[in-house]
Amino acid sequence: MPTPCSCGENADKLLAPISAAAIDRLESRLARHDAGFFSSSATQRRVLISANHLTKRFANGNQQVLAVEDLSFDVQPGHVFGLLGPNGAGKTTTLRMVLGLIEPTSGDAQIHGFQVSRDSDEVKRRIGFVSASVGVYPWLTPREVLRFVGDLYGVRPQVAVERIERLSKLLGLEEILDRRCSVLSTGQQQRMNLARALVHDPPVMLMDEPTRGLDIVGSQVVFDYIVHLRSVGKAVIVCTHRLDEAERFCDSFGLLNHGRLCQHGSLGDLQDRTGRTTLTEMFVDLLAADSKPTTEPSI
């Protein structure tokens, strides 16, 4: 006898026992969904920076310099990765490959799922870059520079105005926004560079020695900025020689020497593996143990 219900004849279908076959089908669909969610594409979306077996050789007269060798790492949103190493270890070369400024000899990097070697425009749109050696336009004011950069990246003028206002507050630029860049101090120029790297609101930030030449107050502005980047979910790579500072603000580390990744992990991982407490102690051991030259005969 059909069940009386305002749903009419559909009520029979709704109340009918679900067959074992239907349950099997449902379970296998859910399993497929879960597998898809946790497998490649979704996981890759969670990884904003992915370096895969990056290698770079430079020709240098009749020799070759192996600047970076088979380097792989991932950086997730809201994560600060410290790429550390002595002079000439290959840090800047790695950043240049990730930015797409130089071509790797082999390997590749992905930014937000876009391959650097193939989708370089998409990649550049998604990266902010801060370097101690980036120059400023002497005759422009910070406000003009920030508007100009916003325009280059296709940020709508009204959005650019709002962002410049927000970044000025964040970085204490209000007083200097309309002064010529040529009269700004090193610290003020660096604050403008930090703002410039964020005008297009990229999900990824690469920072090459961002505190070089800065005093304690200037360095603190950079640390606060990095903390801000993490809190808003950016994926950040920082190259620095200030190991004590890196310990404070990086979530994980890659220790490079002669282009090779000698250690990789959180501070706790590295402490467990090396038996050392500080990055400085680990570096001293690393340099003593690993003195392989990076020049090879030309081929």
Ligand SMILES: Nc1ncnc2c1ncn2[C@@H]1O[C@H](COP(=O)(O)OP(=O)(O)OP(=O)(O)O)[C@@H](O)[C@H]1O
């Ligand atoms: N264009 C180039 N031609 C030849 N050799 C290069 C070139 N660029 C970098 N190198 C070499 O590659 C190696 C790595 O250089 P890189 O600038 O990446 O090191 P780094 O870790 O950033 O050093 P630093 O801390 O001193 O800035 C060095 O031996 C350097 O001399």
